[in-house]
Amino acid sequence: MKTNLTLIRNIIQIAFALFLLYLGVQFYFFVLHFETGGSTPLVQRPPGVEGFLPISALMSFKLFVTTGFIDPIHPAALFIFIAILVTSFFFKKGFCSWLCPIGTISEGCNRLGIMLFGRTFKIPKLLDYPLMSLKYLMLGFFVFVIFFQMNNFIIYAFLNGNYNKIADVKMLYFFTNLSLTAAIVLSILFLLSILFQNFWCRYLCPYGALLGVISVFSPTKVTRNESSCINCGACDRACGNRVNVSSCQDVSSVECTGCLSCIEACPKEDALKLKFIGIKAFSPKVYTVGLLIVFFGIILFAKATGNWETNITYEEYMWLIEHADYFNH
Template structure:
């Protein structure tokens, strides 16, 4: 089919490009100098996986996350559009995957593989952990992952090279670990195009589940199809549009519609002449193994050195943070609060808060101090792990974030009985 300027594929490219640009713009303006009431965490609020995860772990949904319901409803109507049209990590992976590891093997790379079912088992593990109040969705959620990486690694690196983003150099402890994870996600595209999206993404798996009930979908007219396989050439999801298209894995990239020379592939309500479509086909044995693995993982996770059982002197949460147990059940480790902190005091935790608190925000006084009248971290938190507070609340009714101790044996003003300032 001949492509036009206003084809669905080009419209999808436009939306995807704008979403990626908007994401990075919002990351940059998540700064004390530029915060003007913009919804800098809009992508996180649109994330259904974050909403469902907080619902499972806390029994409630933070008010801002109700926006994600719109994504779910639109997915049930139109299909899994989010991955190729709006998801910044999905768009980024597609751009990087456009440089094929082997251009002659595009058809082979874009066929469906049993490996692509892995993301559904990853989702199942995260959901089961959430049911047992172990909230780790933020570690693998694509929006949280990209936000965390760009906020604490990519943008600071750009600033160090150009000096255009921050007033001073930004640093993040544990940056090497964050870099390794991000590099693996990016370079996995050299093995399988859109590896993260096809194989590991739990948000994609969740949307794929909802998409299996969608009203509109890609379908192939068997009477017109000549089995030329050109629909495989640029398929984003690897969903086998030339066979029994697996719509739960279809990213609605619309490439197959444009690439089909016979006009045999359509988007809309299925017709009687369409080829039967495949659904999410998961092995019952693998599902049982997933449940058993999750059941084993919960006590193992909870028996690790947690902040509740073994408090760390370095565990200082941002002002307005909920009690520790509630905080780790809501925090998705997105890094927004760290990005907006004007003094660079908020840092990603390593193991100060146990495994539950990995990459969650902690205040490190050796790096920076908590600005007395600043409440920006409470304004950008998408899940309410840091409750919204006002400057006057922080100043007039001081919010305690920790207790300071000093060594009197080393304090000269104390020994000399004089004021230190």
């Protein structure tokens, strides 16, 4: 009897999303303490919110790779970024389909679309491929600017600038003080995600594009046994990323998120397998546990080595948040 992989994955997705929501609420009350001049209780700042600072993390990553320097302003951003990269190498784009909150929202929108219209729609191939290039163009822009246009001195200056120090606070303000333009853009993206499965992830997410490129070199792949395959196409229909699993021997597509829906849908037990370096087969349970251990293990390593909490002082936060309107990138 097969394990209900989708149910397990959804439970992990929702649990992680609720945890991030808790961190967001905690961070809100942390900022509120400084906004009110200390009249509200001081809540401990959750470093995990730095996971929503990908640009700062990418700059910090370049500085770390080239100099070994760990940014003390947002060290959690760096190690969360590294954790995501490492899991994407060993477990395909598993972060996207098992932990990413945007991925969770996208799947929720897909289900809503099916409830409302009985199905979701597909953008024709004539437009699909050009649209898919958008996320790679955005990724290329960020990589070019940060790795080729900005030297380490400029990056160090940015990371230590007042704007970057409260970039997480600015991100909070983006949602708590949502502008009309931002609300319209988010509403359009929400609608498109209801109509077209994984619209943001497939066409616009530069983070996902980076993880897709890394995942191509992953030693872990879904492998199809041609002698066992009955060519029923169930795997293709189950894939939310439009990967033609039934035509692959090893699924190496940059769009494969390691959701394992193809394996779950396959009626032949030996037709689709997870394999490491194309040799060692292992179960989806091992994949799931391994992904979680690697991701959270790197987080625990950062905490154990003192590279998790920011070095910004209470007094500095008080001044920075009081003058937050003056700091712009």
